[in-house]
Amino acid sequence: MATETLQKTMSGEEMVALSKKHTLFEWSAQSKVDPIPVARAKGIYFWTPEGKRFIDFNSQLMCVNIGHGDERVLRAIREQADVLAYANPFMATEPRARLGAKLATLTPGDIDVFFFTNGGAEANENAIKLARLATGRHKILARYRSYHGATAGSMMLTGDPRRWASEPGMPGVVHVLDPYHGISRGWDSAEQSLAMIEEVIQLEGSHTIAAFILESVTGTNGVLVPPDGYMQGVRELCDRYGILMVCDEVMAGFGRTGEWFAINHWNVVPDLITMAKGLTAAYVQLGAVGMRRSIADQFKDKVFYGGLTYNSHPLACAAALAAIQVYEEDHLIENARKMGALMADLMTDLALRHPSVGAARSIGLFGLIELVRDRDKITPLAPFNGTSDEMVALGKFFRQEGLYTFVRWNTFFTNPPLCITEAELREAFAIIDRGLEITDRAVR
Ligand SMILES: Cc1ncc(COP(=O)(O)O)c(C=O)c1O
Numbered sequence: 001m002a003t004e005t006l007q008k009t010m011s012g013e014e015m016v017a018l019s020k021k022h023t024l025f026e027w028s029a030q031s032k033v034d035p036i037p038v039a040r041a042k043g044i045y046f047w048t049p050e051g052k053r054f055i056d057f058n059s060q061l062m063c064v065n066i067g068h069g070d071e072r073v074l075r076a077i078r079e080q081a082d083v084l085a086y087a088n089p090f091m092a093t094e095p096r097a098r099l100g101a102k103l104a105t106l107t108p109g110d111i112d113v114f115f116f117t118n119g120g121a122e123a124n125e126n127a128i129k130l131a132r133l134a135t136g137r138h139k140i141l142a143r144y145r146s147y148h149g150a151t152a153g154s155m156m157l158t159g160d161p162r163r164w165a166s167e168p169g170m171p172g173v174v175h176v177l178d179p180y181h182g183i184s185r186g187w188d189s190a191e192q193s194l195a196m197i198e199e200v201i202q203l204e205g206s207h208t209i210a211a212f213i214l215e216s217v218t219g220t221n222g223v224l225v226p227p228d229g230y231m232q233g234v235r236e237l238c239d240r241y242g243i244l245m246v247c248d249e250v251m252a253g254f255g256r257t258g259e260w261f262a263i264n265h266w267n268v269v270p271d272l273i274t275m276a277k278g279l280t281a282a283y284v285q286l287g288a289v290g291m292r293r294s295i296a297d298q299f300k301d302k303v304f305y306g307g308l309t310y311n312s313h314p315l316a317c318a319a320a321l322a323a324i325q326v327y328e329e330d331h332l333i334e335n336a337r338k339m340g341a342l343m344a345d346l347m348t349d350l351a352l353r354h355p356s357v358g359a360a361r362s363i364g365l366f367g368l369i370e371l372v373r374d375r376d377k378i379t380p381l382a383p384f385n386g387t388s389d390e391m392v393a394l395g396k397f398f399r400q401e402g403l404y405t406f407v408r409w410n411t412f413f414t415n416p417p418l419c420i421t422e423a424e425l426r427e428a429f430a431i432i433d434r435g436l437e438i439t440d441r442a443v444r
Contacts (some may be wrong), residue, residue, distance in 0.1 A: 012037035014050045026150075027162070036404065041068035042261030044417045044424055046404070055428050057405040059417045061375045062219060062251045062366075063277035064328045067417040073283045076322030077315055084158060084314050095317035102324060103290060109269030113296035114288045115304075116312045120250035121149020123287035124157060124213065126306050127272045130291060131133045131211035133305070134298050138172045139204060141197070141212040141243070145178045145221035148213065148248055157213055160221050161385045174209075176200050180224045182412070184378045185357050190229035206241035210221055210271070216262035219251035222411065223361050223368035231266035244271040244295070250287070251366075254278025255360050255418050258337035265363070271295060280378035281323045286316035322365055332418040339420055340364040346429045347414070356381065356390075356439035358410075366415035368430075373442045380410035381439060390442045395437050403431045 010018075015037040019025075025033040039049040044067055046054050059065055066073070080095060096116070104112045115130075117123045128140050142148065145161035148164050155162070156169040163169075179193035180186070188196075198443070213232065218224035238245040249272040252262035254280060259265055263273070272295065276287035310316075327333060333354060340362060347360035347367060358372030358380070371381035382388040385408065395407040406413040416428065 005385050010049065012039075015049065025120060036399070043069070044420050045069045051325060052402065053403045054404040055424070055431075056417065057403055057428050058415050059415055060282060061277070062256065062413075062415050063282035064332070065254050065256060065278040065418050066281040066323055066332060067419040068282075070283075070323075070326055070327075072326055073281065073319055073322040077284060080315050080318035087314055088308070089359065093312065093314050093317070095314045097321050098294050099317040103288065106324070107273055108261060108263060108291045110292050110294075111269070111273055111290040112293045114290050115306070116317070117276075117287040117289070117294075117308060118285050118313075119149070119287040120248075120274065121151040121154040121287075122308065123250060123274035123276055123289045124148045124246075125151055125153045127213065127246045127274050127289045128153060128157070128211060129306050130272060130289065130295060130304070131246060133302065134295050135210040135242065135244060137208055138212035139209045140173050141200070141204075141209060141389035142175055143178050143192045143214055144175050145180060145218055145224060146215055146248075147220050148215075148327075149250075154361040155227075174200065174204055178218070178224065179227055179230060180218075180222065182384065183372065183380050187227065189322055190227040190233055193227075194233040194237065197234070201237065201241055201243070201431060205369060206243065209243050211244040211246050212238055213246040213248055215248045215250075215252060216265075217252040217257055217363055217366060219366075220406070220408065221311040222370070223363070223366055223413070225361060225363045228266070231263065231268045232351060235270075236270045238271075244273065246270060246272040249273050250274055254281075255333040255336045256364055256366045256415070258333065258340050260333060262363070262366075278317040279400075281326075281381070282317060283323060284313070284316040284319040286313065286320055335420075336364040336418045339416075339418075339422070339425055341424060342425060343367055343435065346425065350429070350433060350436060353433075354436040354440050355443040356436060362414065365414075365416055365418055365420070368411050369414070369417075371410050371412075371439050374444050381442060386411065388442075390439050393438050397435045397438055398431065401431045401435070403428055403435075 037048050038046050040047050100114050142157045146159040148154045148157040155166045155169045156173045159175045176197050179188045247263045249261050253275045273290045280286045344362050353356040353362045356371045359370040373379050373381050382391045
């Protein structure tokens with residue numbers, strides 16, 4: 001009772017102070033964190049205990065794809081909790097059975113079998129374990145501009161600077177360059193990029209490489225949509241050299257790009273696909289690695305050496321089934337496409353009117369703006385892995401105006417829940433429009 005009263009009556013200031021005192025915030029020096037206290041959320045909005053409203057323009061961590069507080073998912077969680085809150089992973093349960101079967105209908109091609117985890121990093125850990133066991137090879141190719149999670153192995157797959165502090169870690173990961181080289185240098189063609197990857201495969205010894213893991217559309221490293229032909233080319237290279245193609249759809253999956261999975265834009269079927277976030281829209285934590293039938297069949301007689309206490313957690317599987325039903329009932333994939341087209345127009349309009357906008361990219365409701373201080377020399381408004389006074393000021397402005405999104409390096413994200421309406425999208429872009437006046441003042 002005392003705890004209940006405490007939870008309901010805590011002020012934002014108390015929440016922040018106590019959280020900072022007794023809990024560690026991720027990816028931060030603790031003296032620098034300044035969390036927003038959150039009391040409740042509905043649709044595309046969330047509120048502080050004092051009632052300040054924010055537009056959630058990042059779907060929290062690019063995960064609350066269906067929007068907040070959907071009663072259909074909450075009810076499914078409650079009903080599952082009433083009947084069976086937990087069964088260990090050696091048991092079969094109805095939500096586990098139904099979710100596996102449902103995912104087999106949604107995922108590309110002959111991906112048919114799923115191993116459930118607690119989140120994205122563990123999905124990637126298990127994907128590389130499966131690939132190594134299935135091929136008998138040990139090296140994994142990954143890309144530099146990537147994030148694959150913060151567990152020991154996934155951290156080494158990650159190519160961006162978040163990896164550095166954990167090195168040296170799991171051996172055997174080889175990073176390759178991306179088709180994108182940052183706003184100043186721009187893009188390679190698909191052919192150039194594929195030739196570089198093939199050269200690395202030959203130099204490393206193709207017979208030593210189990211898998212190539214890549215985000216179908218790169219997330220935190222810049223909403224990088226690969227040039228046409230790239231994904232098809234990666235598929236061909238993997239086939240030619242007996243390497244398994246692993247698509248990380250943890251962020252790009254579940255409608256974010258206007259398709260159930262981003263890889264569908266290129267009609268490519270990976271051998272393994274990893275997912276989390278949008279799978280349950282983050283109502284309960286759940287990840288999964290999906291595999292083609294041919295890979296699953298390898299474990300008919302061979303042991304799959306992997307497990308987790310919360311594998312196939314009934315509450316999480318029930319939440320995922322209900323969330324998937326919401327995507328379907330509310331036509332959220334179609335809405336992501338429709339609102340995505342409007343968002344692309346709004347972004348183009350900003351780029352035309354604001355000199356600090358160096359690039360504006362989006363696919364579906366997955367978007368990012370790169371800011372520059374010089375349009376001729378294309379100098380980013382903050383350095384690689386760094387920030388600047390102007391980017392900090394922009395972040396402060398968004399917060400003050402009640403727009404929540406990720407501001408990272410010289411970029412900020414536009415990733416609203418997929419249930420967003422035209423009026424809500426325009427409301428958010430009106431705030432961004434005003435915010436860019438700050439960064440425009442930095443342009444030489
Ligand atoms: C592409 C990608 N892969 C993996 C992960 C890790 O997922 P989790 O934080 O659920 O472990 C993330 C998280 O942001 C991600 O964006």
